[in-house]
Amino acid sequence: MTAWTPVTTVRFAGFSIGLTVFTLIAAFGEKGFIPILDSANLLFHEAGHLVYGLLGHRMAMLGGTLGQLTFPSIVIVSFWIRRETLSAAVGGVWFFENLFNIARYMADARSQVLPLVGGGQHDWNAIFRQWGVLMADTRIAAWVYGIGWAGLALVWLWVAWRWHSDRLVPVKGPFA
Numbered sequence: 001m002t003a004w005t006p007v008t009t010v011r012f013a014g015f016s017i018g019l020t021v022f023t024l025i026a027a028f029g030e031k032g033f034i035p036i037l038d039s040a041n042l043l044f045h046e047a048g049h050l051v052y053g054l055l056g057h058r059m060a061m062l063g064g065t066l067g068q069l070t071f072p073s074i075v076i077v078s079f080w081i082r083r084e085t086l087s088a089a090v091g092g093v094w095f096f097e098n099l100f101n102i103a104r105y106m107a108d109a110r111s112q113v114l115p116l117v118g119g120g121q122h123d124w125n126a127i128f129r130q131w132g133v134l135m136a137d138t139r140i141a142a143w144v145y146g147i148g149w150a151g152l153a154l155v156w157l158w159v160a161w162r163w164h165s166d167r168l169v170p171v172k173g174p175f176a
């Protein structure tokens with residue numbers, strides 16, 4: 001198995017600073033909406049409706065949310081296979097950030113104040129209704145939001161651990 005690409009101290013610092021700025025925007029900006037990134041996520045959301053929609057009506061409804069998570073997952077898996085530490089981590093950040101955006105949509109299931117693209121049906125109002133959990137929309141959203149934060153923390157810890165273990169490995173000689 002190929003080794004993970006080493007995380008140098010400079011890169012670890014860069015990743016940490018980038019993630020800090022990112023979390024500050026996520027924490028203090030509009031809840032569940034990061035400009036530019038979430039506009040891009042919306043495209044993946046709509047693409048997800050189309051692609052998963054091929055599997056039937058139920059999947060079409062969930063497809064938007066699945067689409068938001070599918071593309072970051074592909075990024076994570078492809079860089080994971082190539083053992084590219086920081087690129088896989090960035091995929092992880094993208095994945096968990098999407099949960100904030102998904103939670104924002106979930107929390108809106110009953111109140112329905114968010115503007116919907118195309119003015120179509122509200123995904124999570126329909127899904128939660130079908131599941132019979134519409135009254136729990138904000139509670140479920142709070143969990144998803146929390147999982148997003150825990151996930152971001154885990155991604156950082158993983159990179160920190162990779163950086164730390166790279167520090168412990170002596171410089172390889174010709175026979176290593």
Ligand SMILES: [Zn+2]
Nearest residue numbers: 045049064123
């Ligand atoms: Zn949708």
